Amino acid sequence: MLNVSDIGRAAQFWGQALHYSPDPDNPAFLAPDAGGGPRLHLDTDDRTHLDLWVDRTGSDLQTEPPLAAGLPVV
Numbered sequence: 537m538l539n540v541s542d543i544g545r546a547a548q549f550w551g552q553a554l555h556y557s558p559d560p561d562n563p564a565f566l567a568p569d570a571g572g573g574p575r576l577h578l579d580t581d582d583r584t585h586l587d588l589w590v591d592r593t594g595s596d597l598q599t600e601p602p603l604a605a606g607l608p609v610v
Contacts, residue, residue: 537582546578 540546547558547566556566556576566576 537577537579537584539582539584540578540580543578543580550576550578 538546538550543564547563550566551557554566554576555569557569559565559567564578566578567573568575
């Protein structure tokens with residue numbers, strides 16, 4: 537679960553950041569575009585947050601889409 541204030545906006549952001557897509561029946565649930573892997577549930581009441589840690593050397597994670605979506609670099 538991940539606490540958000542706007543499920544639609546958060547689904548768009550996290551979908552771009554993680555390459556996930558919302559479930560057509562319930563857009564509060566996101567799943568990896570490539571299949572498999574954990575799903576992410578967006579909730580307006582839960583207080584959980586998500587930190588993403590990336591090894592900046594040799595990582596194949598694409599950082600430009602998340603940065604363009606507003607994900608801060610810490």
